[in-house]
Amino acid sequence: MRVLQQMGFLWAVTAVVWLATLAFIVRLVQSQHRLHRELEQLERALQDVRRSE
Amino acid sequence: MTKRWIAGIGVVGILGWLCQYFAFIGSPPEKSMGNLIRILYFHASSAWIAFLSFGVAAFFALCYLIRRRPILDQISSSSAEIGVMYTTVTLITGSLWAKPIWNAWWTWDPRLTTTLILWFLYVGYLLLRGSIEGLERRAVVSGVYAIIAVADVPVIHFAVEWWNSIHPQVIDETGINMPGSMLFALMFAFVAFFAIYVLLLAVRTRQEAQRQRLYRLRREIQEVRGRAADKLQPDISAHPQLQMSVPKGSK
Numbered sequence: 639m640r641v642l643q644q645m646g647f648l649w650a651v652t653a654v655v656w657l658a659t660l661a662f663i664v665r666l667v668q669s670q671h672r673l674h675r676e677l678e679q680l681e682r683a684l685q686d687v688r689r690s691e
Numbered sequence: 692m693t694k695r696w697i698a699g700i701g702v703v704g705i706l707g708w709l710c711q712y713f714a715f716i717g718s719p720p721e722k723s724m725g726n727l728i729r730i731l732y733f734h735a736s737s738a739w740i741a742f743l744s745f746g747v748a749a750f751f752a753l754c755y756l757i758r759r760r761p762i763l764d765q766i767s768s769s770s771a772e773i774g775v776m777y778t779t780v781t782l783i784t785g786s787l788w789a790k791p792i793w794n795a796w797w798t799w800d801p802r803l804t805t806t807l808i809l810w811f812l813y814v815g816y817l818l819l820r821g822s823i824e825g826l827e828r829r830a831v832v833s834g835v836y837a838i839i840a841v842a843d844v845p846v847i848h849f850a851v852e853w854w855n856s857i858h859p860q861v862i863d864e865t866g867i868n869m870p871g872s873m874l875f876a877l878m879f880a881f882v883a884f885f886a887i888y889v890l891l892l893a894v895r896t897r898q899e900a901q902r903q904r905l906y907r908l909r910r911e912i913q914e915v916r917g918r919a920a921d922k923l924q925p926d927i928s929a930h931p932q933l934q935m936s937v938p939k940g941s942k
Binding site for chain 1: 707711715725726727729730733734737773776779780783784787788790791887891894895898901902904905908909911912915916919
């Protein structure tokens with residue numbers, strides 16, 4: 639019983655470590671996509687504004 | 692995605708699996724703690740990486756204040772953000788170890804309390820950074836903050852010696868207090884976490900550079916639009932009938 643309980647805590651720690659790392663990576667990838675899209679839009683907008691200047 | 696990135700992710704993945712193997716199978720249980728000693732490999736490694744992250748953040752912040760190159764600020768802020776993630780992991784894994792050993796999820800032990808203060812300090816750093824306008828001003832203010840905040844790291848290390856603490860000490864003045872097989876698992880976990888940190892730092896720094904480019908582009912568009920609006924606006928001084936008349940007595 640004690641060993642089982644200890645293994646439960648051990649697996650919980652493992653899950654926390656790897657899920658936190660994974661969550662950080664997912665957040666990075668999501669914001670990377672958003673940044674890429676926004677950069678493209680802004681570059682297009684800047685070209686339009688310069689043309690109309 | 693380039694081959695270099697794929698190779699980096701592959702190496703980190705393999706190191707992660709090996710770290711898991713050495714922590715669960717490759718190292719023996721401890722006499723009094725049993726299998727709970729295995730939590731230490733993850734907990735201590737994440738704590739060391741968190742301290743390293745904040746040290747790197749402070750070092751590059753200092754370099755930025757001297758050299759004023761944007762890349763130095765980008766590395767500093769990215770490292771601090773990763774440090775917050777690892778401090779969170781340290782606090783949660785510590786709590787999961789404390790419950791079966793101390794029979795409490797949390798105690799106001801000096802080392803735990805100073806680590807929690809460190810977490811609040813760097814969450815504050817991220818909030819401060821997000822609230823300041825202007826790239827240079829933001830870099831200078833948050834850089835000074837990062838240099839001051841890192842002073843908590845040595846306090847955490849010496850908290851066990853300065854105050855009455857029940858937190859176990861892996862490293863003290865006599866050296867590292869554990870047998871070779873456990874030490875190997877701990878050092879391997881540290882290497883694996885360090886590899887993850889380097890990869891995350893590289894990706895996050897690139898992203899921060901793009902973010903700053905986005906900010907500059909926005910400013911440029913605003914300026915160009917402002918200039919265009921100025922050109923369209925008629926010269927009011929040349930047309931007195933367009934000027935507003937101010938009633939007498941009003942302020």
